[in-house]
Amino acid sequence: MILAALALAAAAQVTPPAPVPETEEGRAAACQATVRRSPQEALAVANRWQAAGGGLLARQCVGLAYAALEQWTNAATIYEQAAQEAQRASDSRAPDFWVQAGNAWLAGGDPARALLALDTALSLQGITPELQGEVHLDRARAFVAQGDPARARENLDRALELVPRDPMVWYLSAALALRQDDIARARTDIARARQMAANDPDVMLLAGTIAGRAGDMAEAERLYRQVADRFPDSDAGRAAAASLQTARDVETPAPH
Numbered sequence: 001m002i003l004a005a006l007a008l009a010a011a012a013q014v015t016p017p018a019p020v021p022e023t024e025e026g027r028a029a030a031c032q033a034t035v036r037r038s039p040q041e042a043l044a045v046a047n048r049w050q051a052a053g054g055g056l057l058a059r060q061c062v063g064l065a066y067a068a069l070e071q072w073t074n075a076a077t078i079y080e081q082a083a084q085e086a087q088r089a090s091d092s093r094a095p096d097f098w099v100q101a102g103n104a105w106l107a108g109g110d111p112a113r114a115l116l117a118l119d120t121a122l123s124l125q126g127i128t129p130e131l132q133g134e135v136h137l138d139r140a141r142a143f144v145a146q147g148d149p150a151r152a153r154e155n156l157d158r159a160l161e162l163v164p165r166d167p168m169v170w171y172l173s174a175a176l177a178l179r180q181d182d183i184a185r186a187r188t189d190i191a192r193a194r195q196m197a198a199n200d201p202d203v204m205l206l207a208g209t210i211a212g213r214a215g216d217m218a219e220a221e222r223l224y225r226q227v228a229d230r231f232p233d234s235d236a237g238r239a240a241a242a243s244l245q246t247a248r249d250v251e252t253p254a255p256h
Contacts, residue, residue: 024057031061039068056082056093063100072108076101080117087124095127102138111142118142133162137169144176152176167196171203178210186210201227201236208240221247 027049034042043065050058059082066075083097098121105114118135121127127135136159143152156176159169174189190207197203208223224240231237 024055027054028057028061031058032064035061035064035068039065043069056086056091056097059085060097060100063104067104067107070107072104073110076104076108076110076113076117079104083117083120092126095121095124095131098124099131099135099138102135102142106138106142106145109145111145114142115139129162133159133166133169136162137166137172140172140176144179149176149180153180165196167193167200167203170196171200171206174210175206178206178213183210183214187214201231201234201240205236205240208243 031042031046031049034045043062046054046058046061046065050062059078063075063078063082066072066078079097079101083094083101085091086094086097098117102114102117102121105111105117118139121135122132136155140152140155140159143149143155153176156169156173159166160173163169170189170193174186174193177183177186177189187210190203190210193200193203194207204223204227208220208227211217211223212220221244224244227234227240228237228244232241
């Protein structure tokens with residue numbers, strides 16, 4: 001019936017008004033769908049919703065729209081406001097909002113503000129072990145950004161204890177080990193990541209890089225070629241293709 005009504009409206013060159021979901025959860029779902037389609041439109045919708053008395057879900061959608069537009073400071077600020085509002089209301093979503101704020105600060109290049117938000121999330125009662133693990137992962141990323149690999153390692157090891165089934169933790173642990181020239185640990189940890197996310201192009205790319213650093217150039221080339229062939233339009237695919245081209249340039253002697 002809805003499709004028929006839309007077709008009739010289109011035939012009559014009349015644009016029907018968008019239905020307004022009756023529940024806050026329905027409005028949130030609709031707003032998030034709009035974020036995926038048009039972040040700028042979603043921002044306008046979410047701001048109107050918030051101005052009309054929308055609560056935490058309205059703030060969250062404003063933050064999602066800002067994040068989709070890569071306006072990280074605005075996104076982080078909105079998430080922090082939502083987190084503070086949730087804390088005042090003893091709402092169990094407060095830790096999640098602090099984590100979202102921390103990730104927005106980190107994406108915006110401010111690891112110090114990210115750590116403040118993430119530490120606040122960890123301090124709250126009711127934070128689940130799973131979310132604690134994700135917070136430690138994000139804290140590790142912030143410490144890497146600050147040039148503090150030792151504290152990054154402490155947080156990654158804690159994350160591995162809390163969320164051992166998250167391939168991203170093993171991936172980041174392998175990447176950090178590679179930065180610290182701990183090739184043995186890098187190989188062990190990337191192998192765990194590949195067990196859980198065998199077809200992830202970033203995991204495959206890092207596995208190739210680690211294989212190359214370990215001296216296994218054949219395996220490195222094999223993995224790079226897989227990433228370049230299967231994911232040519234991804235950042236990982238482009239990086240793999242560039243590495244393969246560099247290797248070919250090195251092997252091909254310049255004409256005299």
